[in-house]
Amino acid sequence: MKTVTLLTGTTLWLLFAAWGAGALWFRWPAAKPLVVLMWALSAVCVVVWCWRGHWAPSLLAALVLGAMLLFWWQSIRPSNNRRWADDVARQLVPTVDGDQVTLDNVRDFRWRTPDDYDVRWETRHYDLSQLRSVDTVLSYWMGPAIAHTLVSFGFADGRYLTFSIEIRKERGESFSAIGGFFKQFEATLVAADERDIVRVRTNVRGEDDYLYRVQMPPEAMRSLFLAYLAKAERLRSHPRWYNTATANCTTIVFQMMRHIVHGLPLDPRLLLSGYLPEYLARVGALTPGYDVATLRRDGRITERARDAGDAADFSQLIRAGVPGIDPSLPAR
Incomplete structure (x- = not known):
């Protein structure tokens, strides 16, 4: 003993x-x-x-x-006051008045290389009564088990707005999965145009991206959109550390969804985010009538994004052929 x-x-x-x-x-x-x-x-x-x-x-x-x-x-506390990298220098500032939403600091960079880009931050207006769809984009950058999760909201006028939980890098910093366990990075919420936040991954960083239509009732879409705005406000007033395991791009989204859809089960695939489609299929959140292999094959948008370049209809072009999406109907 x-x-x-x-x-x-x-x-x-x-x-x-x-x-x-x-x-x-x-x-x-x-x-x-x-x-x-x-x-x-x-x-x-x-x-x-x-x-x-x-x-x-x-x-x-x-x-x-x-x-x-x-x-x-x-004693090591997160902060919003550091010398931030350009792409995370500003934080989203939302204003909600009924269905009308005004978002300051929506990112719309034009990327040529990781170090060569045009800095563009915009103020945009959205009508939540015109919210029509939710898609998730998985961007693979380190093997099949690890992907960055983005959530994109489509509106009746054909516009898409993408939210992404990311590390808030300081100038000169780069991502470290191990450092993410040890308070190396604060977390930030980026709201961006798809021509920025998707295209920088496929066309500039060489990542492999897949898009899936998520099945959600309108009230749940609205609740999730507002949950992102609340998260942005919270991070602005109370900075938080990014954590590779417990507070990352997937787990924070899951925490928000659990307040909207009660009873969502925990699953290892929430940590191994590359397998998130299998989890979404398990809970009935993907387009019905297709197996995951077909959704993954037809949802691969990497080549479409590279071919689309900086086209004005980038969002429509990358969705061509994705199951559950009719390209003739904006954001549907």
Whole structure:
């Protein structure tokens, strides 16, 4: 029993020590190698003392080290005041008056390369009574299991507005999935034109994109749209850390949807977002009458987006042939 207790305690402590090393590496402001080395040596000393029978001092040392680390960790707060990269420099500012919605800071960049683009932020007006459709776009950038999730709302006049939960990069930063576990990035909500936010992925970054029509009643569409606006307001007043596992582009959308559609089940595919179509099919949210393989094949928009370029009817062109979408009817 004593050996089992030692093994269990040692394992838990070493897991905590490994997390602490990652936290120090990504968030300690200076001399990171030295600080991480000191932390690792301290953690090893605790284990050695424990196995040599010095239970009381090793436990006290573990408690003190752990408390110091957690106190420091909790002191790191998210902020909206940093030197942000251009594409996340502004935050969405919504104004809602009944069905009429005014959105300040809608992004409509024109991208030529990742570093060459025209900065364009616009004020746009939408009538929620004209909301007609919801689509999800999955953009694959790291194998079949990982995709970025975007949600696009279509209106009767043929316009589409896309929402995307993203990391709020500082100038010179790039995405790190591991860093996303350690408070490296704040989260932001981007509202953008599809010619910006879809085309930059397919045509500039070389990602592979798939579009699926989501089956939702009008009241649920409206509720989800307003939930995005509420999320934008919340992030503007209360900045939040992005987290690769618990607060990412898919899980935050799921949290909003759970307040609209009660009883949505948890599923590993919410973390492995590349398999989100299988989850959506499971809950009956995709176009009926098609299997997932067909929806994926016909919903691949990568080549269509590249061919469409900067065309004014970009949104209509990428939807040609997608199951459940009649291209002759705007946003339907």
